[in-house]
Amino acid sequence: MYLIRERFFAIGxxxxxxxxxxxxxxxxxxxxxxxxxxxxxEDRNGDEVATVHRHLIxxxxxxxxxxxxxxxxxxxKNLFTPFRDKFTIDVPGDDDLVMKGDxxxxxxxxxxxxxxxxxVSKRWLTVRDTYAVQIKSGVDPLLILCSVLALDLxxxxxxxxxDKEQRxxxx
Numbered sequence: 001m002y003l004i005r006e007r008f009f010a011i012g013x014x015x016x017x018x019x020x021x022x023x024x025x026x027x028x029x030x031x032x033x034x035x036x037x038x039x040x041x042e043d044r045n046g047d048e049v050a051t052v053h054r055h056l057i058x059x060x061x062x063x064x065x066x067x068x069x070x071x072x073x074x075x076x077k078n079l080f081t082p083f084r085d086k087f088t089i090d091v092p093g094d095d096d097l098v099m100k101g102d103x104x105x106x107x108x109x110x111x112x113x114x115x116x117x118x119x120v121s122k123r124w125l126t127v128r129d130t131y132a133v134q135i136k137s138g139v140d141p142l143l144i145l146c147s148v149l150a151l152d153l154x155x156x157x158x159x160x161x162x163d164k165e166q167r168x169x170x171x
Contacts, residue, residue: 002133002145004152017041017145026142028149037063037153041146050142052150054157061157063150065089065143072143075099075150087154089147099147104155106131110144118144 001020017026024044031038037054050072055062062076071092078086089097089110097117101108110118117139122131133148135141 002135002141003130004133004145004148005130026145037157039149039153041142041149050146052146052153054153061154063153065146065150067140067142067146073147075147075154077154085155087151089143091143097147099151103151110147112139118148120148 002025003018003020003022005015014027014029016024017028019025026049027042027044027046029040029042031040037052039052040048041050041052043049050065050067052063052065052075055064055074060077060079062074064071065073065075074090076088076090078088085103087099087103089099091097095112097110097112099108099110101120106120106122108120109116110120116136118133118135120131120133133145135144
């Protein structure tokens with residue numbers, strides 16, 4: 001299990017991803033002034049192991065995950081999902097994953113071919129502004145964690161857009 005602090009996206013914020021024992025596993029650097037909503041994930045030694053960034057031109061929210069400098073996945077919102085948002089983690093080959101559930105409130109699962117490979121929840125914790133990511137053995141934890149962070153960026157960007165539209169309507 002990994003722990004991630006919620007609402008980290010204030011531009012330029014840095015934070016740690018912890019294991020279930022509270023040990024730092026990764027440091028996430030939110031790049032200040034990035035137009036592409038870029039995150040850099042570093043290991044305990046400060047070496048870059050992955051990045052997440054938004055595609056500037058896309059019909060729907062799309063984020064690229066690069067692990068070890070190689071494209072590992074694209075995380076994108078499905079266009080037609082009645083009632084609830086759903087995101088696809090498009091990995092090279094046929095092993096795509098799907099994120100579904102209550103994405104905004106961090107109560108969702110990640111499935112591959114209908115099998116649950118990870119679960120995200122705030123219910124497991126008493127610590128405010130933190131949520132847990134439980135990953136099935138044999139699944140790449142860095143891919144899952146980067147995908148969860150990409151989803152957070154997308155949901156935060158969507159919330160900011162709605163807030164801006166609402167303020168505009170009130171004026």
